[in-house]
Amino acid sequence: MNKIPVVINDTKLEVDPHKTILEVCREHDIEILTMCHLKGIIDIGACRLCLVEVEGVHKLMSACTTKVAPNMVVKTSTERIRRYQLITTELFFAERNHVCAVCVSNGKCELQQLGYKVGLDSIRYPFLYPQCDVDTSHAWYVMDHNRCIMCTRCVRVCNEVEGAHNWDVMNRGHQVRIISDFNTPWGESISCTSCGKCLHACPTGAIWPKAIVQGQLQKNPAMITELIARRKMKL
């Protein structure tokens, strides 16, 4: 396939067309922060961490959903973008209830790592502390909505990879919640196959196996990407 020229952060690159800005940046070791992206599943552009400036476009574009085009000029780390990444991270922490010290995911959490990356040292917005359930009804797993950041990676993995579509989203605005089946306890789900893929897809400590203590959670989101790639190879 013919390559096309693009300029990212003042560097000229020859890249494959039909790829997203994010894919191209990852191939060239240009850092782009992401949260809702999980390689292999369909991108939705929801976390807005991957926003980049594209010359000639007045809006900021999500790198995960925007395809490269010939002679596209992209900037990934301007002052404005970094400032917005910081606010996004603050809002993630302020939205629900993220207490790292007692979390199974402590030390391995993508949200926590994001905090370090953007240099978060305090949160300037009030914590919303909404009423969120902890669903322990499943025999093996727990869903703690307090730690959910609504990236919907679990929803998409369950739907696109496992084909079960146990997870979905209900309500609007800041009231949105992940639901199992039609908002029934996870343990009563008739669609869940207990495959555990959602647990690996989840970037935080929202979904985890029972009998795991603080900081002990082992997640392997790359396994999902690998699985998708292998299935494609077979086809």
Added chain:
Amino acid sequence: MIRHELHALTERVKAKQEHFKHRICVCCGASCISSGAEEVLHKLQEEIKSRGLEETVEVIPTGCMGPCNQGPLVKYLPEQTIYQKVDCDNIQRVVQSQLVENKPLEDLLLFADSREKAFVNANEDPFFKQQQKIALKDCGDINPESIEDYLIAGGYQALDKALFLLSPEEVIAEVKQSRIRGRGGAGYPTGLKWETVYKYVSDQKYVICNGDEGDPGAFMDRSVLEGNPHRVLESMAIAGYAIGATKGYAYIRGEYPLEIKRFELAIKQATKTGLLGKNILGSNFRFEVEVRIGAGAVVCGEETALIASIEGKRGTPRPRPPFPAESGLWGKPTLINNVETFAAIAPIILNGGEWYSETGTPKSAGTKVFALAGKINYSGLIEVPMGTTLREIVFDIGGGIQNGAEFKAAQTGGPSGGCIPAAHLDVKMDYESLMSLGSIMGSGGLIVMDKSSDMVDVARYFMEFSMDESCGKCIPCRVGTKMMHDLLQKIGDGKATQIDLDRLEELAEYVRDTSLCGLGASAPNPLLSTLRHFREEYVSKILPAE
């Protein structure tokens, strides 16, 4: 039905109507119905019958006539005499005077209780005089449930012209020449959009009519669909012909059952008459239309969310590109236009694009429908040439502020728009001028405020609306609107400091720039524009620094 039969049919229905000397129109728009118009209609029909006048006088229900807060309204044609606040008690007096004694009943004429002299011919009243009706033409004069009425008013002549005298390219050229821009809010050039969809090659394309209309206080699209549904249907068929689509969807809110009922009836009538379906007028062109009912989420008016909703998915927006023109409904090229945009298409095709472009301003051609609401004397539905000033709308048409109070501001564009202060009353209502003041044209909601309005609370109210209507998919809109709302509340409560105000401004800019769709991107507008024009009101509520 083939082509010459349409003309024959039109002539036939015309002849059938000729024995009527008077037509009495009873406004059955939403507002008049809520003040008892349906009862008036039945009473009036009985009254005409009991007086033995039914051979010469026809009584029909119509769509919205405009001066909604004076209803129920009854209009006599051809005299163009409108009576206001008609009820079952005063009906007989009106009929006696107007039809038997042949003189208007002065004390019930439109605006008789608020003007020094009311007009017998309502078109001479300032409320109507400054208006120019293109999208709303016939609305209020014809029975929306009768295809015959629409045919007599020249209905389906534009479709006939498009199918037999124009190529798809020529239809698109007319729309381009009209310079009409989308009336759904963004103002994108309609001709350009049509051309883009036309150019994509695909086995299937779709036409979608966006009738989701969810802004508070807005009822423009609803009035068009309730008052003249065939016009929109005809225009959708023209669009289908132009871009190469055989299927159209009209997305209408479930809260508006009358709108759905009338539009579905129109589809049935048009299909039965051979103006929809296979081989329309013998032209080989096929086009079908289906109604899809929305569940009342504002965000489902956003085109990609609307498409997801039609597909049976959760109605949330997705990033663009790809735009619907390239990949829309079920991944096929899709043309999506607003109800009011479609309402202007048939006249554009019939009279030519140049005719339409002569109205309005160079960059904003044609007319715009506004829903006047708030502290204005005559609220209701109006249609004016683009470029009419806000002052003309508020004072000449709307009759000024209630109780002679002072005008403070007008909010255009609803929760996505901004306010215009008194200093800018002479702003021309067109896309660019409104934008330069930090507001937007939006879909046409226009809320007038007097001195009693607290602008911080106005901003809070609209922010609450956006916060509740946010789909919750992207974080800036989901959490940002909540944070901004809470900060506005804090300022309103007199508990905020300068730090809070700084945070609020920073968040506003952030949410505007980073949100996934237009809902979040425009949610800060009321806040930003009240800050721009009424900053002192914010500052006066801020606690002094410690």
